[in-house]
Amino acid sequence: MRLPFKNKEETTDEYISVIKELCIIQHEDTWYKDKSHAVLYPDLEDAKKKVAKPHYWILNAIDEYDEADNKEPALLAMAQVVFNTNNYSEKLVAENENIEAKTELAQSLANFAINTKVIAEHMISMDVPKYARLIMDVAEAENLITEWLK
Numbered sequence: 001m002r003l004p005f006k007n008k009e010e011t012t013d014e015y016i017s018v019i020k021e022l023c024i025i026q027h028e029d030t031w032y033k034d035k036s037h038a039v040l041y042p043d044l045e046d047a048k049k050k051v052a053k054p055h056y057w058i059l060n061a062i063d064e065y066d067e068a069d070n071k072e073p074a075l076l077a078m079a080q081v082v083f084n085t086n087n088y089s090e091k092l093v094a095e096n097e098n099i100e101a102k103t104e105l106a107q108s109l110a111n112f113a114i115n116t117k118v119i120a121e122h123m124i125s126m127d128v129p130k131y132a133r134l135i136m137d138v139a140e141a142e143n144l145i146t147e148w149l150k
Contacts, residue, residue: 003058003082005108012075012112019082020062023055054085072114076122079109084129101132103148110149116142 003022006015061078068074083105105128109119120141123134134141 002086005082005086005104006079006111008111016062016065016078019058023058023062026055027059054081057081058085072118075112076109076114076118077127079112080105080122080127083108083132087129087132096131098131102134105132106145106148110145116145116149120145 003019006012010018058078058081061074061081065071065074065078087101102123105123106119109122110116117138120134120138122128123132123145124136124138124141126133128134134144136144
């Protein structure tokens with residue numbers, strides 16, 4: 001499942017609405033194809049807790065964003081889950097650095113109007129898969145991200 005990243009023209013609420021709808025459709029498609037579930041009409045909240053699939057991770061992240069008082073960390077987490085989902089099958093376990101993935105992550109976070117320093121701190125953290133993580137100090141990472149976003 002490849003999900004769109006937020007573009008600069010759409011609002012965060014519009015983007016979340018689109019992503020949520022795509023994940024719910026994926027949930028419905030998966031639910032009826034998965035033979036391990038016996039309930040014909042599933043409870044979405046219960047299913048999200050029991051099944052570890054990318055669309056559930058995203059729905060959980062959206063719920064956390066909706067409930068958060070401080071939206072920025074929750075927004076970062078949600079954007080990271082969408083990024084991980086988009087790269088899940090090919091690159092999630094990759095050890096090698098991937099400049100394309102790094103720039104894609106930086107751009108997707110920047111489209112949420114997140115400060116470059118916050119993006120740099122996030123991309124250095126262990127929340128980011130190794131292939132997309134920046135291994136440098138925050139100032140260097142901030143300069144590199146600024147260069148990528150030009």
